[in-house]
Amino acid sequence: MFWCFILCSMLTLSIYTLWNSLSLNADNPTILYINTKTGIFWGKTFPTITFCNFNHISKKKLNELLIKDFSSDIADQIRPLIPYVLYSSLPVNATPAAYRSLHMLLTSANYTHSDFLQKISPDCESQLVRCKIRDQIYNCNVLFQRVQTQHGFCCAFNYDAVINRNQTTEELSIHSNRFGYRWGLTVLLDPQVEDYYASRNKFAGYQIYTSTGNDFISINMPNQMVFPGDEIHIHAAQHITEATTLLKNQDLHWRRCYLPNERKLLAFPEYTQQNCFAECRSKKVWRICGCVPPLWPRAQNWTVCSLMQASCVMAQIDTLLRTIYPSDKDYKTDLKAERYICDCYPECEYCIHRADFDGMTLDRNYSINNMDLYRGIELKNHLVVHTFYADMSGNYMRLDVQYHWQNYFGLFGGITSLYMGISFISCFEIVFFLLVRPMGHLLTRITKRRQAMKKQVKLKKMHTVMRK
Incomplete structure (x- = not known):
């Protein structure tokens, strides 16, 4: 829970900084470069x-x-x-x-x-x-x-x-x-x-x-x-x-x-x-x-x-x-x-x-x-x-x-890396820890429960046979 709290806080700060950067781009949508003098x-x-x-x-x-x-x-x-x-x-x-x-x-x-x-x-x-x-x-x-x-x-x-x-x-x-x-x-x-x-x-x-x-x-x-x-x-x-x-x-x-x-x-x-x-x-x-x-x-x-x-x-x-x-x-x-x-x-x-x-x-x-x-x-x-x-x-x-899709891609990567250490690997890790790993634990528990229930059913059947 503490890790999730830190992650949400950093995500909020990243979104706030990105919004400010995009607002600056809206005020100055074009940029003038010198090709040659x-x-x-x-x-x-x-x-x-x-x-x-x-x-x-x-x-x-x-x-x-x-x-x-x-x-x-x-x-x-x-x-x-x-x-x-x-x-x-x-x-x-x-x-x-x-x-x-x-x-x-x-x-x-x-x-x-x-x-x-x-x-x-x-x-x-x-x-x-x-x-x-x-x-x-x-x-x-x-x-x-x-x-x-x-x-x-x-x-x-x-x-x-x-x-x-x-x-x-x-x-x-x-x-x-x-x-x-x-x-x-x-x-x-x-x-x-x-x-x-x-x-x-x-x-x-x-x-x-x-x-x-x-x-x-x-x-x-x-x-x-x-x-x-x-x-x-x-x-x-x-x-x-x-x-x-x-x-x-x-x-x-x-x-x-x-x-x-x-x-x-x-x-x-x-x-x-x-x-x-x-x-x-x-x-x-x-x-x-x-x-x-x-x-x-x-x-x-x-x-x-x-x-x-x-x-x-x-x-x-x-x-x-x-x-x-x-x-x-x-x-x-x-x-x-x-x-x-x-x-x-x-x-x-x-x-x-x-x-x-x-x-x-x-x-x-x-x-x-x-x-x-x-x-x-x-x-x-x-x-x-x-x-x-x-x-x-x-x-x-x-x-x-001023910005096209490559600039936006780099801007997003730079700001999110600053706050959350975002990279392709870390994104996979976040998805893994937030979704894959909990789902894996849940499926494991469900499987163990089913196996335990099957064992109980099997044991009941054995006890019934032995009584007879």
């Missing part, structure tokens, strides 16, 4: 480079538009209201009456809010002075395209895997087969300080975003600020993560990541977690106000907000820019908490570009390199950005399940 990325894509000017409105384009399409009286009324067109990207504070007045003035010339904003935003042609890639000078219009972001209209290279209509990604991605400063992308930019009209900052420059081609440039993406007179080197490195077969066979809400083409979005052709978050915020605005702010991602059937709905959007902006998942949900311990983040799980397989920035002062004195890049240009407020792969290799990662 020297993987070769021949033929892989170049990172997407996006330049967003601090200036959101071109003074020159605004004046030309007001003179061309508006009377002098209406133009004078519009000028003090111009910053209000940027309510979705800059922290402006206006009354509903001010939004209504600007809406009526623009409507008088058959302008919508979106059309007007697009026409007065800085273009890429005048900002991108000269571009160089694969050690050859290219027209910047061939390499860059003007794209909508939540920061306004920006200039992007290799955005959404499309350079422009005339040149495919394959034709320009050959530069990614080489590494080093010479074979990367070099851009000479002019922030056009004299053309500034509406800026978030009190200085000129750009926000630089380094991302993958399918990521929408949203308000919460990390960026690097650069200023006139800077020369910036962006050292890019690729990190590719692939999912194992064991992970792919698991349920979605267990592995908590999406496989390729497993999740479709309404506003984007390709799924990324960044795009999912951006679409989720837009959907929340659409449900509350019945429209989506200009420059925000939207589905085709979602209406773009006019200035008449600006007050509704601004009333919700503080909530929309917070973290999406509810504060009372602990996504680290509650298995279902992540379902509240609009089902925006990360990708199981993805490629990210890590970027390190080095900055220095742009000074052409005593320099003889890149003469073709600077030829015929008087440097004033210009800046230069060099983007290149720092090395020919990068990290290959492997996303796998």
Whole structure:
């Protein structure tokens, strides 16, 4: 009985420890391994480079538009209201009456809010002075395209895997087969300080975003600020993560990541977690106000907000820019908490570009390199950005399940051995001592009883015969 008591106590402790270990596995079902740090990325894509000017409105384009399409009286009324067109990207504070007045003035010339904003935003042609890639000078219009972001209209290279209509990604991605400063992308930019009209900052420059081609440039993406007179080197490195077969066979809400083409979005052709978050915020605005702010991602059937709905959007902006998942949900311990983040799980397989920035002062004195890049240009407020792969290799990662049947087998054996000395032999011994041996003793006693009863019956018969 004492031996059985000790055995039951140790068994209880083993089950308790195993349960805690399995609970930890439920909180962290996947694990990321490093396959190699020297993987070769021949033929892989170049990172997407996006330049967003601090200036959101071109003074020159605004004046030309007001003179061309508006009377002098209406133009004078519009000028003090111009910053209000940027309510979705800059922290402006206006009354509903001010939004209504600007809406009526623009409507008088058959302008919508979106059309007007697009026409007065800085273009890429005048900002991108000269571009160089694969050690050859290219027209910047061939390499860059003007794209909508939540920061306004920006200039992007290799955005959404499309350079422009005339040149495919394959034709320009050959530069990614080489590494080093010479074979990367070099851009000479002019922030056009004299053309500034509406800026978030009190200085000129750009926000630089380094991302993958399918990521929408949203308000919460990390960026690097650069200023006139800077020369910036962006050292890019690729990190590719692939999912194992064991992970792919698991349920979605267990592995908590999406496989390729497993999740479709309404506003984007390709799924990324960044795009999912951006679409989720837009959907929340659409449900509350019945429209989506200009420059925000939207589905085709979602209406773009006019200035008449600006007050509704601004009333919700503080909530929309917070973290999406509810504060009372602990996504680290509650298995279902992540379902509240609009089902925006990360990708199981993805490629990210890590970027390190080095900055220095742009000074052409005593320099003889890149003469073709600077030829015929008087440097004033210009800046230069060099983007290149720092090395020919990068990290290959492997996303796998934290535990599979072999891990569980070893976990069970290790914990039970710690408490009870479990092994295949000891298991047999436990079965033997708890079942086989007692059954053997019981059968032996039963057999002896039967034999004794047979002897008694036999003796009775003998006594009866002898009496007769």
